[in-house]
Structures are given as C-alpha cells and as structure tokens.
Amino acid sequence: xxxxxxxxxxxxxxxxxxxxxxSIRRRVKELADEISRDYEDLKPLxxxxxxxxxxxxxxxxxxxxxxxxxxxxxxxxxxAGCNARGQTRVMxxxxxxxxGEHVIVVEDIVDSGLTLHYLYKDFLARxxxxxxxxxxxxxxSSRRADVRVKYVGFEIPDRFVFGYGLxxxxxxxxxxxxxxxxxxxxx
Ligand code: IMP
Numbered sequence: 341x342x343x344x345x346x347x348x349x350x351x352x353x354x355x356x357x358x359x360x361x362x363s364i365r366r367r368v369k370e371l372a373d374e375i376s377r378d379y380e381d382l383k384p385l386x387x388x389x390x391x392x393x394x395x396x397x398x399x400x401x402x403x404x405x406x407x408x409x410x411x412x413x414x415x416x417x418x419x420a421g422c423n424a425r426g427q428t429r430v431m432x433x434x435x436x437x438x439x440g441e442h443v444i445v446v447e448d449i450v451d452s453g454l455t456l457h458y459l460y461k462d463f464l465a466r467x468x469x470x471x472x473x474x475x476x477x478x479x480x481s482s483r484r485a486d487v488r489v490k491y492v493g494f495e496i497p498d499r500f501v502f503g504y505g506l507x508x509x510x511x512x513x514x515x516x517x518x519x520x521x522x523x524x525x526x527x
Contacts, residue, residue: 358501359477359494359518367493368396371474372403374491375444379406385441385468389459390414390432392448395505395513396476396493400446408444411435415455428458438466448505449477450489457485477501477518500524 375384386408388397401408414432443463450456456473463471474491482498496518502508503515512519 354521354523355519356522357517357519358496358499359504361516364476364493364504364517365399368399368476369403371491371493372400372405375400375474376405379408379442379444381406382442383407383409384444385409385411385435385438386444386446387411387413387435387463388446389448389455391513392506393446393476396448397446400474409441413459415459428455435463438463438468441468443468443471445471445473447473447475447489449479449501450475450487450492451479451482453483453485453487456487456489460487476504494518 384406386397386401388394388410390412391414397410401410411434412432413435415428445456445459445463447456450473456475460471460473472490473488474493475489476493478489478492478495479498480495499520500508501518501520502512503517503519505513506518507513508521
C-alpha cells in the first residue's frame with residue numbers, strides 16, 4: 341500500500357493533526373539553536389530514549405551547531421498503543437560512560453513523567469557533569485512525577501498521540517506530523 345494513500349485516508353477520516361510538519365520543523369530548529377547556545381564549547385552527550393525519539397533526535401542533531409556525541413537507551417513502558425501504563429524496563433543501554441559528561445536526554449514525550457524520573461535518578465548515579473532533558477512533546481496536565489524538562493517542543497492535551505516517531509499499535513511512526521485519533525476520547 342502506498343504510504344501517501346494510507347496517510348491521506350487516515351487524515352481525512354480518522355485523524356486530528358495536533359502538531360503539523362512545518363511547526364515541528366520550526367520548533368526543532370529553535371530548540372537546536374537554544375541548545376547550541378547553552379552548550380557552546382561543551383561537546384554534550386546526547387542520549388536518545390528509544391524508540392519514540394529516533395525521528396526527533398535525527399532532526400535535532402542535524403540542526404545543532406555544537407559537536408555532540410550521540411548514544412541510545414531503549415526503554416519499554418507501554419502496552420503497544422493503548423493507554424495502560426506498565427513498569428519502565430531498560431531493554432538496551434549503551435550509555436555506560438556518563439561520568440564527566442554533559443548529558444542531554446532526548447525524549448519524544450513526557451506524560452506522567454515517571455519514565456524520566458526513573459532515568460534521571462539512574463543517570464545521576466553515574467556522575468555526569470550535568471543532565472538536562474529535551475522533550476518534543478509534554479502533557480503537563482497528566483504529570484505525576486516531579487521532573488524538570490528544560491527544553492520543551494510543544495505542550496499538548498492529554499490525548500494518545502502518534503506520528504513523528506511515536507507509534508499507534510506499532511504503526512505510523514513515519515508520519516511527518518503528530519496526530520491523534522478523533523474518537524480516542526472514549527478509549
Ligand atoms: P511517562 O513515563 O508517563 O512520562 O511516559 C513516557 C513514555 O510513554 C514516552 O517515552 C512514550 O514512549 C510513552 N508515551 C506517553 N504518552 C504517549 C502517547 O501519547 N503516544 C505514544 N507514546 C506515549
């Protein structure tokens with residue numbers, strides 16, 4: 341099936357776009373400019389939280405004007421695509437050497453904040469020089485853990501979103517925008 345046909349059909353009938361492609365592109369550039377200013381001469385270590393942040397981090401690092409190292413950690417904390425919250429599990433972690441680094445955690449979305457709270461504590465114990473968090477999306481109204489996100493792309497309502505790296509039941513990560521299902525309010 342052609343990607344455009346599938347997405348066109350979804351957009352027309354079922355999907356509400358919350359953040360469009362152009363807004364994402366502009367905001368990613370703004371975030372990158374801010375980070376570049378803050379980390380001038382520091383060579384930060386960017387740690388992208390997989391899987392959902394892979395599109396965001398790819399766009400972000402290409403807009404950065406500082407030389408950054410990039411690493412990845414894979415966490416699993418949702419049943420595929422539904423709203424039920426499980427425990428956070430580390431599936432893969434290649435970030436053993438954080439000591440002395442200026443770490444920037446790149447997350448797709450902060451919802452309850454529990455995932456980042458867990459990760460922040462874990463990373464802090466590895467004695468980096470500094471840790472900051474950048475998240476493309478934030479659902480401030482559903483926060484349950486106190487977590488300080490220095491760089492936020494967009495505040496969004498408490499809806500289940502997908503696209504731009506985020507999946508809905510394993511699908512639609514390649515959508516260039518962030519969307520939700522029109523009828524998800526009862527889900
Ligand atoms: P938190 O621990 O509740 O803040 O959840 C953070 C993680 O849950 C994110 O990294 C996502 O993987 C996932 N998540 C939260 N909300 C959504 C959503 O609306 N769509 C897709 N994934 C989400």
